[in-house]
Amino acid sequence: MPIKAILTDIEGTTSAVSFVFDVLFPYAAKHLPAFVREQAGRADVAEQLAAVRRESNEPDADVERVVEILLGWIAEDRKATPLKALQGMVWEQGYQAGQLQGHVYPDAVEALKRWHQDGFQLFVYSSGSIQAQRLIFGCSVAGDLTPLFSGYFDTTSGPKREAQSYVNITQAIHIKAGQILFLSDIVEELDAARTAGMATCGLAREGGELAAHITVDSFARIDPAIF
Ligand SMILES: CSCCC(=O)C(=O)COP(=O)(O)O
Numbered sequence: 001m002p003i004k005a006i007l008t009d010i011e012g013t014t015s016a017v018s019f020v021f022d023v024l025f026p027y028a029a030k031h032l033p034a035f036v037r038e039q040a041g042r043a044d045v046a047e048q049l050a051a052v053r054r055e056s057n058e059p060d061a062d063v064e065r066v067v068e069i070l071l072g073w074i075a076e077d078r079k080a081t082p083l084k085a086l087q088g089m090v091w092e093q094g095y096q097a098g099q100l101q102g103h104v105y106p107d108a109v110e111a112l113k114r115w116h117q118d119g120f121q122l123f124v125y126s127s128g129s130i131q132a133q134r135l136i137f138g139c140s141v142a143g144d145l146t147p148l149f150s151g152y153f154d155t156t157s158g159p160k161r162e163a164q165s166y167v168n169i170t171q172a173i174h175i176k177a178g179q180i181l182f183l184s185d186i187v188e189e190l191d192a193a194r195t196a197g198m199a200t201c202g203l204a205r206e207g208g209e210l211a212a213h214i215t216v217d218s219f220a221r222i223d224p225a226i227f
Pocket residue numbers: 009010011012020024079084125126127128129132133136160
């Protein structure tokens with residue numbers, strides 16, 4: 001079955017792990033406490049704070065305790081949906097103020113533009129919220145790349161290491177799983193996508209192999225026609 005769509009991870013795949021760990025996460029850790037304290041009454045923020053209380057089994061946590069929980073989750077890189085939603089809101093302020101610019105590897109920019117021109121539908125699947133995904137590509141070092149993408153998926157479609165999440169995405173985009181090529185730097189994500197029937201390609205930017213998956217070190221080496 002020919003590939004019709006490409007679904008890509010962000011951190012470690014289109015974009016440097018160091019951008020996420022050394023720039024985005026510290027920015028969120030620095031600015032999230034004040035953001036939460038000041039915006040706790042906003043409906044979309046309050047909804048996420050309630051979700052933090054539920055997920056941490058601390059229904060009575062006050063705002064200061066919720067901030068503490070969130071900072072702990074950032075430190076352990078927990079892919080918790082409410083944390084990701086709040087990080088996206090905080091990062092929006094940074095992108096808007098010109099303090100953040102999304103890192104995307106030049107080879108990824110070039111390939112995504114070419115694949116889009118060649119008629120492939122492009123989608124993103126990241127643990128970062130959909131808002132955060134639109135920001136990293138919309139305010140990227142290569143300009144606004146969002147016109148290239150047909151859709152975005154985050155952990156509201158399920159965790160990235162579970163096959164059901166990829167089934168959910170397949171159903172949402174109405175393309176057969178075998179016609180979707182999933183790109184990631186994490187073998188458990190590639191395994192889950194393969195279990196759901198997707199074609200897979202691993203990205204190992206520093207070289208090496210991602211067990212049992214075709215692995216490349218650059219988007220320049222990905223030819224969707226061979227999958
Ligand atoms: C959307 S940029 C921020 C990425 C992020 O928060 C994260 O946890 C990385 O997850 P990924 O699934 O892209 O590896």
